[in-house]
Amino acid sequence: QVQLVESGGGLVQAGGSLRLSCAASGRTFRSYTMGWFRQAPGKEREFVAAISWSGSRIVYAESVKGRFTISRVNAKNTVYLQMNSLKPEDTGVYYCAVAASTLRFGVGALEYADWGQGTQVTVSS
Secondary structure, three states: OEEEEEEOOEEEEOOOOEEEEEEEEEOOHHHOOEEEEEEOOOOOOEEEEEEOOOOOOEEEOOOOOOOEEEEEEHHHOEEEEEEOOOOHHHOEEEEEEEEOOOOOOOOOHHHEEEEOOOEEEEEEO
């Protein structure tokens, strides 16, 4: 099992930026795909971005492509989500997650086994 702790959320005006971090401990972080998801009030959790263990494969949701950047530093057991040009519709609780196995790389929540507690991102208009 992996323990994940997100940080970096907050309140920002539209057009602003935030950088989320997710620190992992437990099983070998560097062998697994990591993902970011978000959940707005009254809506289902949705995929935001994922990065493979080596960083060679990255995928984004269409709604954030060109504005968000996912990255990881395996030596620090940390994955990041740089969010630029934020919009009010980006508001929600952001969660990081680790893939269920070393072979998995996907956009579905079922691909991921362990989740952080989430960090709130609020974008005002």
